[in-house]
Amino acid sequence: MIQVEHLSGGYYGKLIVRDMSFTVQKGELFGILGPNGSGKTTLMKMMSGILLASSGEMWIKEKRLSDYTSKELAKRVAVLPQMASQAFSYSVKETVSLGRYAHQSGFFPVWREEDEQAVKQAMEQTGVALFAETSLEELSGGERQRVFLAQALAQEPEVLLLDEPTNHLDLSFQKELLDLLKKMTKETGLTVVSIFHDLNLASLYCDRLLLMEDGELHKLGIPSEVLKEEPVQHVYKTDIHQRPHPEVPKPQMSILPEKMLEDEEEVEVDGTCIRQNGEFIALDAPILLKTLSAGVTGAGWGWHRSFVNRRVDKNYWHDSYKEDMKQFLRRYGFDVNETVGMMTAVHLHTAAYRLVEVEGISVFAAVTAGVGNAVDVSRAAEHDRAFLPGTINTWVFANGHLSEEAFVQAVMTATEAKVKALIDKSVKDPLTGSQATGTSTDSVLIAATQRGTYQSFAGTITPLGQAIGKAVYECTVQALENGGIGERKK
Template sequence: MIELKRLVGGYSPEKPIINGVDLAIKRGDFFALLGPNGSGKTTLFKLVTGQLPLLEGELLLSGKPLSSFTKLEKAKKIAVLTQELQVSFDYTVEEIISLGRYPHQKGLLKSLSKKDKEIMQQVMDVTGVTIHKNKQFRKLSGGEKQRVLLAKSLAQEPAILLLDEPTNHLDIKHTFHMLDLIKEWQHTKGLTVFAILHDLNVASLYADRLALLHNGRFLEVGDADTLRKEEQLEKVYDVLIKAGSHPVVPKPQLLMTPKLEDKKEIYSFDDNFKFDMDDKCIHVQSFKPLRSISNGVIGEGIQWHRHFCNFHVEKNYNCDNPVKDIEEWLYQKKIPTEQSVGMMTAVELSDVVIYKKEIKGIAFMAVITAGVGNAVDITNIELCQSPVTIGTINIMLFIDAHLTDGGLVNGMMSATEAKVKALHDLEVQDPISGTIATGTSTDAMVLAFTQQGEKTPYAGSGTLIGKGIGHLVYEGVTKAIQKYRKRIGQHAW
């Protein structure tokens, strides 16, 4: 629908800002133009909108040169929403929006028809500006003005919507409301969108395709996964960038890291922890945030945490809402939920095993409770028909090392292997199959790292960190199960 062929342009023929860009935007696409200040985004936008003349190349609309369209023809096809919020005359909101219907009005008087008014009301309703329709435009806030101008653009019923950083004056709520609305019109009306967006994460969520502009040229044109190329983004924006995945939408999201001087305080591993325990909770507090990987009831996934809690519950505990229960228990203890990993067990907390060791300069600490009343062989496809009981092998492992996210996953695998080895050597059986158990039905684990020292992506069985994890987990789980067995007086399993 829109084609840019070897486009060259700018404010001076001697020094063009845009230097030979090629681009094709299909009908119904949402296309985002990205780049830092000075990259040429606004210049390219003005070339596309016709505010600047082309020095070289072609700009085609539906296969025809844009210059061949009359102003009225262009107005019927293209609506433009810029950052400029000033209006020369003292119009009301309704009068501003009525200007969007001008290209469709017929006759000399250009009066509003019934259809015009219906469309105006529709766009005022969907943009949430109906309440302001009789107000003077100049008296509105920046965000309200932007929504009025969007309504005016939509009132044109354009085939193409050109947006120049349309959310600059909007808060988070109205930013997403506006872009959700534009996406809906894109899908339901086949609207083609060409937008300059400065927020890379927003662009990732909404754009079907995007282009990265650098020094007047496209470095790359592609889908949102283009934003996973960290080195390229760092080159363009001169900022340390880490690309990750959105937890709900299959799109990348970017984290920017300030270039701070490397003056990180190296702190003592032993002095970093405070340990509190009663018959209801084991609480390990870290004074410094730790990078953690966990499958706890709360705090699951890979996050930063400072509080690690293992709560005791009775064997007949109702499992309807464990997340809510742990949040309430944390609140009672004045422990911030958002900084916590929380797990639960029916094992007596007095049977906890705390195991510390330094292996070739790396400090480790394990805090483990274990019972095997609901032991399971995961390879056995038969499920236990009785109600699930509360678990049993809960592992907290703290390590003075620096791992990547991939290294954290490596570490979790190493810890799991060591746990399975302990169950094997202790001959813990699945009561359903009679085979050696691999765990229990409700195991929980957290590995937490100080992120001090040299970063490594490896924590498997061939590494010192992996071996250390394996050793502490094996020894800790073994001792915890032995304490559990001694308490309940079992001698055959």
């Protein structure tokens, strides 16, 4: 649809865009990225025919851009600039109707039915039909931007060029606008070329991305190719962290704010942070900790400040236990969004705590262990799915900066330590009579202060792994003994 070949151009003899070559397919949503001053808008102006290229060629639908008359071009290509100015208070309908200019001819053009239809449809698609008779001046910036989008759509173009279309829009309209554009590319074959400031939005919606640097093409490809940490950090010259989107298979970039001095102060999580009563054990960390957990609330990856192990009756049953847990947390003044909550049926005085330090890295562990529903994982298939009381909840707090691998390895190390404790305490699966490896409702939490020494790994023989293994093993044994398990065996 669009073919750009060795395009160069700029203002007053100074080249701003140099030697750009790319093609855009019909129906594609094509994003242009780049830092301020990298020539995105200049490139866009050349593509829309406002600025003449000083060298190179561009074709739209197999026809040279320079061979189009103004009207012919406007029927093919519509443009939504960053900011449209207006000096007079035209009504919304009048403004959108101007989009039909290129489709009209003659000294006294007739307003035909198809013009009216195009205007109506454009206004409905962009949600501005409601205020058709309102004056532009009375609209907010975002509403105005939608009116100008309607105007561009009323041109019934095959190509839509947008310069940071979401600039003045709030969150929901950003999404709506991009959803609409995406839909139009799929359904009507509209080709959209858009400048984006927001890398994450571009990643989510664009089929392909073009990353510009100093007026030149730096990278061109699908989002996962272009939005890698290395090229983005190189072009934007800033710290960027790339992670996958939680729901959609597209990369997302996070900005890393520069660390302040106070962010570097070391903090330690240990037994002094624990408070305990008959209903729950809580650990209040001095800062937000990075966590990976299987809690009732705050599960998965997150950042949490409070950790609550709530005791429930062994016959506890609740249809929506998550909601019940949230209410419980609120009742005791915990912030639900910053709390990892777990449940246990064992008496809380059986809980065991350990602070272990290996080569300068300290790990604090807290374990509650009930094994009424102990399971041998190798024979788990023999169990029906009845709920039995008893749970081993393992909390591991590492006072260090852990990589993501270290988190996952920490889960493994903690689990292995737990299994070893069960073996040493000869806990049996009551159903099969064989050695148990855990219970059916075990939960685990790995939390780290993310300050202090960097820990890449937490395998069993790394310093961190050694500390975790020792702390969890000893805690689990202690907790089992506190609960009278194992002692009976002796």
